[in-house]
Amino acid sequence: MSYSLQLKDLWPSVRLGLLCEQKYGALLNNFSPVDHVTQELELLNATDFVSEAPRKAQRWQRGATAEEAGRGESRAQEGSGEGRTVMRAETMTQAEMSPPLRASISSNIKCYTFPRGDITRFRPARPDSLGLLDYYLMDAASLLPVLALDVQPDDFVLDLCAAPGGKTLALLQTGVCGHLAANDVSLSRTKRLYHILHSYVPKEIRETVSVTSYDGRDWGQLGGGTFHKVLVDVPCTTDRHSVMEEDNNIFHKRRTKERQMLPMLQLQLLMAGILATKPGGEVVYSTCSLSPLQNEHVIERAVEIAETEFNISIHVEDLSHFRTLFQDTFSFFSDCRLGELVLPHLTANFGPMYFCKLRRM
């Protein structure tokens, strides 16, 4: 497996990242008292990257605008506008913030990570007095698709390929899902999903989640146009494991057919996700692969098919602000045609994670 053609000079560092121990983030369980945990984590020098990012962005923004204001002042007494600029930068209103900035602030999701270059590991999760675990260890990059989805209060949310359940749990952590449908075709993986729900989520919240085991491709017929937000986190070649595992490696010759069929499956799942969305609703497609065949190409085909076969107009949303916002935590690829891609890098060994947001017009 080699992505040198696509990633060029970046490939050696990505390959190195894939072959070394990955970095984890601790998704805090908001259903469990979090204060002592945040204290503990902050003592270890970990920070919540989700809330850190907007704070940093505000500072950068303030810094940039103040610079302009400073230059303005030297031209001075021309207009009273200059003085106002500085003040405005300090109190950026919600309306002025970029959508992802707003989304991460209002998401309630908290995820702690150690700084760039810090390879400290988190201790295993511990149960509280009610038996709920305090945090869930996961690849922090997996939260980006959930943040991009930007669930609004009372939204009907569909997680089409929910198992094993990390992103499902993150969706629930927003605390605003009106109803969450968590589906996965694999019964065995769905067991893990149940386990996660029972370990982290109190009964009354679990009751707002319906877990199903349909083939995700059928969802279009089952629930057309009913969801405000749909997450399509498709099965993929899971490059991080593929590059290491010898025996059942999907890049082996005998699994070529399976590998070649994957983009077709992914496309079908995305189509189903689109059909399940209300007009005006949003879909986020994500994979943990570096392959454009599983990423941009699937998006392009889906947009085309939605238009030609279903008369549905799709708008691909711009997520480039994510790159700026989270640049201190993740290593982003800057040359995606569509969507965003987190690249593994030893100093920030998260990902791979590709995600792209679509709006059904």
Added chain:
Amino acid sequence: MAGRLLSGCGRAAAVPRALPAAPGLCPRRGCGEAAALRAMGFSEEQARRLLGLQPRLGPQRREAAAAQLLLLGLSAEAALGLLERSPRLLRMPTEQLQERAGELRRLGLDGGQLQRAVSRCPQLFTLPRRRMAAAVRLLRERCLFTAEQLREVLGTCPAVLLEEPRLLHHHFQYAYFRMGVQQKEMVKARLFRMPFAELRNRHIFLERRGLYQTPHKGQTQTSNPKLKDILQLPEKDFLASLAHSTPEEYEVFKKLLAREEKEEEGEEEDRDVLYAEEDEDVDSKGSKRAQE
């Protein structure tokens, strides 16, 4: 020349042995010895320093050791420096020093090479003979270096003889099997100059970046970077021109690799402990039954 040097010691032997020979206390002793040393080629200052080493030592020993080193071709300052760093040499019997020098010469170290080797590695003299023979045997019979190659290895990396043979073998095997490097290249690249851990760091760094591949059986041509470059470039240049990476990335890598190593070792130890415990259980059960 040795005879002349030895006769110089005769004068110093007149000193009564009952008194401890403290430097400067007995002017006659000091004068006699210092003169002998100066006759060998040491300056007044150098002689003073030499006399300061292991003051209790008899002058014969001191002069003999110094003489041996000069005979090897070392300069007065170099010989002095060596003795200052390795005072043990002073206590070695002359015959031993001579014998060892002879052995090293037979291995192919001579003239400037021997001087340099000995200066860099004074322990070459004090190394137990069996250890040295084991290292040589390993390099010739297990690693299959030719006599010529061995000579060059000893000339460039004399410390090789001081290595524990097991570790030395492991070092060689890593380069041979894991990196696919032949003896000729190992010698040219001065393989043993770099500590094994550092070699491993650099090699695995390149390998995981996709820049080094273990050659297949029979594969003669590879596009791997030359061992010489991997070993001899200073870290900064290695990172920039060979690995195309940054110091930051390499630092994190070294930490991660060290942790991987530690945990692998821990796992192996756990397995050993596990089996040991199982044996114990069987024993206790057996003995319990016997009691019942």
